[in-house]
Amino acid sequence: MxxxxxxxxxxxxxxxxxxxxxxxxxxxEDESAVRELFRVEKPDAVIFAAARVGGIEANRRYPVEFMTENLRAQLATIQAAYESGVGRFLFLGSTCIYPRMAPQPIREEALLSGPLEPTNEAYALAKICGLKLCQYYRQQYGVVFHSAMPTNLYGPGDNYHPEHSHVLPGLLRRIHEAKESGADHVTIWGSGTPRREFLYVDDLADALVHLLELDDPPDWVNVGSGVDLSILELAELIAEIVGYRGAIRTDPSRPDGMPRKLTDISLLRSLGWQPRIELEEGIRRTYADFQRSLQAGLLRSA
Ligand SMILES: NC(=O)c1ccc[n+]([C@@H]2O[C@H](COP(=O)([O-])OP(=O)(O)OC[C@H]3O[C@@H](n4cnc5c(N)ncnc54)[C@H](OP(=O)(O)O)[C@@H]3O)[C@@H](O)[C@H]2O)c1
Incomplete structure (x- = not known):
């Protein structure tokens, strides 16, 4: 995505x-293949957007893969980039790598200030290693290797796997299916009370380009919308956009994850960037893309 x-x-x-x-x-994850890629292509700059990613259930079920695959791929790529003379590397962290009880809204200095959220600890530890490795390369060798910390993202090309997707695409799919089947209610995971922030993926892409254009970017910087809402409010907004009129029920037997996760985006704003696409508009665009992909038999669900 x-x-x-x-x-x-x-x-x-x-x-x-x-x-x-x-x-x-x-x-x-194949070190020699990555080295060969850099040898042949000689890029000036790298945006590292590859990772094993997933929602709360996938993270809970596969911590070994979340840690090992991400560590291997990022280590191979960061090292090969440096060795081949790349001067600019933008690594993608995530706001879920901040401590569970970080003061809200979360500021960049909260990194490594407390215990992590257990439901995505393996992923977070791998990402922290990648981000710190970029910082160390910058300190030790003077290359501008830096990171962005995106909040929850959504948009065209998202993964709609029924169990492993993130919360927004997961809800979009379930509410769409409830409407299509005429179900009188739809059940959302958890208590519905956790608060989350969302950013449309094209806004993120714009922010990343902005960061790449800065001569001296921060080692890591939050990229978010600066606005949050509860999961129940999100489900209601999606239901309105999808046109679903049934009831929305919660399932407190499912894990909630962090009680609140909102980023402080004042650093990014001070660097001259701010988000443009409002949540409602972003979900409308995403739903249109979802429907197109579904009709074409191209909905991503793996
Ligand atoms: N989605 C979010 O809400 C969110 C929030 C914060 C940060 N981020 C970060 O943003 C980045 C991109 O996430 P996304 O949502 O775009 O995920 P995505 O749609 O799943 O994209 C990740 C891509 O990485 C590829 N990949 C994974 N391992 C690879 C490997 N060993 N070799 C080659 N390609 C590999 C995947 O390929 P396959 O399709 O073959 O698996 C996939 O195309 C990640 O670093 C993630 O941590 C995402």
């Missing part, structure tokens, strides 16, 4: 030559 949005944004800039690979072409 993010990689495609970054390509859409970069393709608007004259003179940029995009170099992309699918996993079938280059598995980033």
């Amino acid at each position: 993010v990689g495609s949005a970054v390509c859409r944004r970069l393709s608007q800039i004259p003179g940029v030559r995009l170099i992309t690979r699918t996993r079938d072409e280059v598995d980033l």
Whole structure:
């Protein structure tokens, strides 16, 4: 999802030559294949948007894969980028790598200030290693390797797997299916009370390009909308956009995750960037893309 949005944004800039690979072409866990890619292509800058990602259930079920796959792919890529002379590397962290009880809204200095949220600890630890490794390369070798910390993202190309998706695409799919089947209610996971922030993925791509254009970016910077809402409010908004009129019930037997997760985006604002796409507009665009993909038999659900 993010990689495609970054390509859409970069393709608007004259003179940029995009170099992309699918996993079938280059598995980033394969160190020698990654080295060869950098040797052949010699990029000036790298945006590292590949990762094993997933929602709360996928993280709970597969901590080993979340840690090992992410560590291997990011280590291979960061090292190969440095060795091949790349001067600019933008690594994607995530706001879920901040401590569980970080004061809200979360500021950049909260990183490593307390215990992590247990439901995504393995993913968070791997991401923290990637982000710190970029910082160490910058300190030790003077290359501008830096990171962005996106909040929850959504938009075209998201994953709609019934169990493993993130909360927004998961709700969108379930509410759409409830409408199609004429169900009188839809059940959402957890208590509905946790508060979350969402950013449309094309806004993120725009922010990443903005960060790449700065000569001296911070080592890491939050990228969010600065606005949150409860999961129940999110479900109600999605139901309104989808046109679903049944009841929305909660299922407190499912885990909630962190009680609140909102980023402080004042650092990013001070660097001259702010989000543009409101949540309602973003969900409308996402739902239109969802319907198109469904009709074409191309809905991503893996
Ligand atoms: N989605 C969010 O809400 C969110 C929030 C904060 C941060 N982020 C960060 O943003 C980045 C992109 O996330 P996303 O939502 O765009 O996820 P995504 O849609 O699942 O994209 C990740 C991509 O990485 C590829 N990939 C994973 N391991 C690979 C490997 N070993 N070799 C080659 N390709 C590999 C995947 O390929 P396959 O399709 O073959 O698996 C997939 O295309 C991640 O770093 C994530 O941590 C995402």
